[in-house]
Amino acid sequence: MNLIIDIGNTCVKLVCFDHNEVVEELRIDAGEEQRLDSFCHKYPFEKSILSSVVQVNDKFLVTLKDQSFPVLELKSGITPVPITNSYGTPYTLGTDRLAAVVGANYLSPNCDILVIDIGTCITYDFITAAGDYKGGNISLGPTMRLKALHHFTSKLPLVEKKGTYSMIGTSTETAIRSGVMIGIKNEIEGYVNAFAEKHSSLLVYLTGGVHLDLHFSEKMPIFANNYIVPIGLNRILEYNYELK
Numbered sequence: 001m002n003l004i005i006d007i008g009n010t011c012v013k014l015v016c017f018d019h020n021e022v023v024e025e026l027r028i029d030a031g032e033e034q035r036l037d038s039f040c041h042k043y044p045f046e047k048s049i050l051s052s053v054v055q056v057n058d059k060f061l062v063t064l065k066d067q068s069f070p071v072l073e074l075k076s077g078i079t080p081v082p083i084t085n086s087y088g089t090p091y092t093l094g095t096d097r098l099a100a101v102v103g104a105n106y107l108s109p110n111c112d113i114l115v116i117d118i119g120t121c122i123t124y125d126f127i128t129a130a131g132d133y134k135g136g137n138i139s140l141g142p143t144m145r146l147k148a149l150h151h152f153t154s155k156l157p158l159v160e161k162k163g164t165y166s167m168i169g170t171s172t173e174t175a176i177r178s179g180v181m182i183g184i185k186n187e188i189e190g191y192v193n194a195f196a197e198k199h200s201s202l203l204v205y206l207t208g209g210v211h212l213d214l215h216f217s218e219k220m221p222i223f224a225n226n227y228i229v230p231i232g233l234n235r236i237l238e239y240n241y242e243l244k
Contacts, residue, residue, distance in 0.1 A: 103232025
């Protein structure tokens with residue numbers, strides 16, 4: 001069994017894989033080392049991979065080092081991956097973005113794929129049918145947009161993303177939420193349509209913790225998969241052991 005550790009901006013995701021199948025996912029905070037240790041002892045893990053987009057605290061790392069199985073730390077531009085990475089600055093590429101395109105390419109080989117991850121940030125990443133990662137874009141996620149409207153103005157309130165919104169807001173709260181959420185919806189649909197015009201056989205993978213009511217052509221193959229990053233990390237882990 002493999003332990004996948006995906007540390008993002010908001011939480012730590014622990015995923016247990018039995019070969020290529022997800023057995024269990026657990027979300028914890030960075031300071032919950034006891035829960036990490038308990039999860040590590042719950043299954044007979046043989047190896048693990050760590051991906052992080054933030055600085056990992058020392059206690060967390062010490063807890064990992066105390067386990068009986070080896071832990072591979074994913075480093076962009078250094079750790080071997082089963083795709084071609086054509087990103088202009090490979091060492092600065094977020095490991096979550098790298099893992100996402102590896103996961104998408106593993107699930108749908110020989111396809112042009114756009115991966116959209118909607119979380120703290122919204123990332124758009126494109127990999128070709130030949131397995132060549134070309135790069136992508138980074139945009140503000142909904143919470144960051146809502147906080148920015150509050151922080152950089154003197155009177156606009158801080159609004160939660162959960163709640164009603166419509167094409168025309170009827171109060172300051174709904175105007176802010178509608179502007180942010182509908183703006184994100186239009187942004188994503190615009191990206192998908194623009195890529196589809198250039199790549200007729202485009203596949204799209206949607207992942208992340210935010211769900212939107214998106215509208216695309218019925219002919220457009222859209223797949224929602226919240227495990228696309230862990231799947232990619234698991235594939236990178238297995239690939240590195242295949243090279244030994």
